[in-house]
Amino acid sequence: MQTKDFGLVTTLTAKGHRFLDYQVDELGRIFFRFQDSPETKAIEDGFFKNSITVQVQDFINAQTTMKTLVFDIRRKVDANANRFTGNRIANTYHAN
Numbered sequence: 001m002q003t004k005d006f007g008l009v010t011t012l013t014a015k016g017h018r019f020l021d022y023q024v025d026e027l028g029r030i031f032f033r034f035q036d037s038p039e040t041k042a043i044e045d046g047f048f049k050n051s052i053t054v055q056v057q058d059f060i061n062a063q064t065t066m067k068t069l070v071f072d073i074r075r076k077v078d079a080n081a082n083r084f085t086g087n088r089i090a091n092t093y094h095a096n
Contacts, residue, residue, distance in 0.1 A: 001040055002033045006066065008047050013062035014054045015043055024077055030070060 002023075003009060009019070009032050017040055019032040034040050046052030 001036050001044060002031050003044075004029050004031045006070070008044060010059060010063045010066050011047050011052065011054055012040060012043055013066055014058040017043070022073065024073065028074070028077065030073055 021033050023031045
């Protein structure tokens, strides 16, 4: 399963599921991919039906971890974009 919903990502993480990988699209949205299983599907269904329970401390810890990861991913994406732009500007500058 793949999702960009931060609440669902945090809930899955709080329930002990680790994402397999992530992908950033051209709009900068981060999609996390989790293993497809009946348990992750049940968590997803419970999340959207507002019927799942999570230990508060587990949720807070997962939220902190995932926020840090999202900020790191965004910083990495921004650095790569700036590096490209910077090189292009620098190459243009040196060409003149």
